[in-house]
Amino acid sequence: MPETFHDFVVHRTPALSRTAYLLTGDHQLAEDLLQAALARTYRHWRRIRGGDPEAYVRRVMYHQQVSWWRRRRVAERLEAEPTDRVAADHTDSTALRMALTAALQQLTPRQRAVIVLRFYEDLTEARVAEVLGCSVGTVKRHGHDALRRLRLIAPDLVDGTPERSPR
Structure with missing residues (x-):
């Protein structure tokens, strides 16, 4: 179990980031969602570090995503410019x-x-x-x-x- 909030963030961010992306469907929104959830988690770290902090972060992400969804019914979508480079298929x-x-x-x-x-x-x-x-x-x-x-x-x-x- 991570002893410090920093250790928790370093070890669990990749998995939490994937979950945030699946909840939002957008990389930038996923980063914002995870950052907001981690900020809330940090404020309560002393209370939750002995339990299951990852479940707490997932719950915060879920509730935050629903809250954002209710406020913003129209999804923002930025389209990337196509590149001219040939890459693997x-x-x-x-x-x-x-x-x-x-x-x-x-x-x-x-x-x-x-x-x-x-x-x-x-x-x-x-x-x-x-x-x-x-x-x-x-x-x-x-x-x-x-x-x-x-x-x-x-x-x-x-x-x-x-x-x-x-x-």
């Missing part, structure tokens, strides 16, 4: 990543948080419920609704996954 992985990001953006903030925490961060339903401050049943409902919606809006993302047989 990452078309398939880039297309998949873009499709996944676009699909996640069409979910509600809570559904997106459940999907990110369950399947990207590989947390249990109980742990997701703890991080989001809700019941396990709520996590299951949001996860079910999110997966059903993802299958509708991005069926090409789930082509290789086995379908459940009807009961």
